[in-house]
Amino acid sequence: MQQQVILGKELLQVTLRRLCQEILENHGDFSNSVLIGLQPRGIYLAKRIQQILKEDLGKDIPLGELDITFHRDDFRRRGTPLRANATNVPFLVEGKKVVLVDDVLFTGRSVRAALDAMTAFGRPEKVELLALIDRCYTRELPIEADYVGKEINSMISQKVNVQWEGVDGGEEDKVWLVLSENG
Amino acid sequence: MAELSVRHLLGIKDLTREDIELIFETADHFKEVINRPIKKVPSLRDITVANIFFENSTRTRLSFELAEKRLSADVVNFSAGQSSVKKGETLLDTVNNILSMKVDMVVMRHSSVGAPHFLSRHIKANIVNAGDGTHEHPTQALLDSFSIRERLGQVEGKKVCIFGDILHSRVALSNIFALQKQGAEVMVCGPATLLPKYIGELGVKVETDVRKALQWCDVANVLRIQLERQGGDIAYFPSLREYSQEFGIDKALLDSLDKEIVVMHPGPINRGVELASDVADSEQAIILDQVQNGVAVRMAVLYLLAQKG
Structure with missing residues (x-):
């Protein structure tokens, strides 16, 4: 398996800090803002963001976990069925500014499903999207991120992996591109 | 998968x-x-x-x-x-x-x-x-097990007794299969006329004494006496009053046990026949959760x- 590291541990930390500074610019003291991480992988990134914001603001920012399995547009159309994950949004988004958080922005379909899923929790004042990795030129829907960790050029057949320390046996924070499965 | x-x-x-x-x-x-x-x-x-x-x-x-x-x-x-x-x-x-x-x-x-x-x-x-x-009646058995899992944490290792008309009950059979597949122990209890002759072949315990059955189980799943199936050519028990005296479950009976068991019922309840109101409306009953x-x-x-x- 041929791999290419996109963000190593140190650089990833710098990127996360920069993303948090950008969010703070727009959301101030977060008095009317919430974070929502997308299941299954976006929640780990959202927790990191929450952690860093806590250091800066001295308080916990409300964080929800949103599962989009039941809102996907490829039900009965995809080969391998997906297992649903837990949704845990312990607040209403009515009138709130929401930052959706996902690790990789690819076709944009997950984000579309997330916007749909979120309507069950009210009408937000504003929704923004944060993506750690933005895979350029692979979008299938007109969706763009407001905060981007790093843009990369990749082929549809390639895969971006994000690993977090302590999650599923991951040893350190790292993002890499799988160039080909057998090469 | x-x-x-x-x-x-x-x-x-x-x-x-x-x-x-x-x-x-x-x-x-x-x-x-x-x-x-x-x-x-x-x-x-x-x-x-x-x-x-x-x-x-x-x-x-x-x-x-x-x-x-x-x-x-x-x-x-x-x-x-x-x-x-x-x-x-x-x-x-x-x-x-x-x-x-x-x-x-x-x-x-x-x-x-x-x-x-x-x-x-x-x-x-x-x-x-x-x-x-x-x-x-597979979905009923699934929701029964789901409710046990919700109340007691898991189904495996639990003792569940199904009370009442086992002979005519699809709920009983599906429950027996579901509970056994999940590793629970199952007992059936009712008048001998309402227990299928070879039910023991399924690997369930058979009991005709309600008190003994209640003492044994963690969960009592009380089935409805299907009045529409009684009173035809075959009488399965002499009268409803006698049934409720012999097999009805009330609060006094539950309180006399040395443990607190969970009571379920697939509905609709014949209040005062298989289940007394003071049980159906008690904290022990998870009928509305079901x-x-x-x-x-x-x-x-x-x-x-x-x-x-």
């Missing part, structure tokens, strides 16, 4: 333990959905479900219909009372007619054992058995079967 091993839910007998666990895990998520301010997801948006009930039902049908609507499916209802079945149409013809109108799933209740199995060999739609004669879980479990079943196409 994230999918079921079957295309139809005909009976618990065909399911694996992994299937049951997947259904419960999915039902957990749907239970969260139905407790939201907006209780709906669009998963089955392009799917049409026919609820075909050849036998009367209120709550099962309502529960299925709610489950279907919460999944955004299109729903058509059909009950034999108002249909051409009365005019002599066969089961297969009736269902084929409905399917010609592009129905993807069929939820069926029928008074004949094996009717959904027969149908599954002849038509393409996914079939959910909502009760076939005295055979199986009803709520019924919708979540049926959503999970429909969702997972639809996924199989």
Whole structure:
């Protein structure tokens, strides 16, 4: 398996800090803002963001976990069925500014499903999207991120992996591109 | 695996333990959905479900219909009372007619054992058995186990006793299969006339003394005495009053045990016959939880079967 590291541990930390500074610019003291991480992988990134914001603001920012399995547009159309994950949004988004958080922005379909899923929790004042990795030129829907960790050029057949320390046996924070499965 | 091993839910007998666990895990998520301010997801948006009930039902049908609507499916209802079945149409013809109108799933209740199995060999739609004669009622057993799991943490290792009319009960048979597959111990208790002669062959304990059975179990699943099945040519017990004295469960009886057990009932309750009001309305009874879980479990079943196409 041929791999290419996109963000190593140190650089990833710098990127996360920069993303948090950008969010703070727009959301101030977060008095009317919430974070929502997308299941299954976006929640780990959202927790990191929450952690860093806590250091800066001295308080916990409300964080929800949103599962989009039941809102996907490829039900009965995809080969391998997906297992649903837990949704845990312990607040209403009515009138709130929401930052959706996902690790990789690819076709944009997950984000579309997330916007749909979120309507069950009210009408937000504003929704923004944060993506750690933005895979350029692979979008299938007109969706763009407001905060981007790093843009990369990749082929549809390639895969971006994000690993977090302590999650599923991951040893350190790292993002890499799988160039080909057998090469 | 994230999918079921079957295309139809005909009976618990065909399911694996992994299937049951997947259904419960999915039902957990749907239970969260139905407790939201907006209780709906669009998963089955392009799917049409026919609820075909050849036998009367209120709550099962309502529960299925709610489950279907919460999944955004299109729903058509059909009950034999108002249909051409009365005019002599066969089961297969009736269902084929409905399917010609592009129905993807069929939820069926029928008074004949094996009717959904027969149908599954002849038509393409996914079939959910909502009760076939005295055979199986799989979604009821699933929601019963789901409710036990919710109250006690797990089903494995628990002792569950099913009380009442085991002879005529599809709920009992499905529950026995479901509980055994999950590693629970099962006992049946009732008047000897209402216990099938060879029920012990299924590996269940048999008891005719209610107090002993209650003392043994962690969970009492009390079935309804099906009054419509009594009073025909065969009398299974002398009178309702005698039944309730010998086999009825009341608070005084439960309080006399040296432990607190969980009481379930699939409804509708004959208050004062198999279950006294002071039990049905007590903290020990999870009867209304069962009803709520019924919708979540049926959503999970429909969702997972639809996924199989």
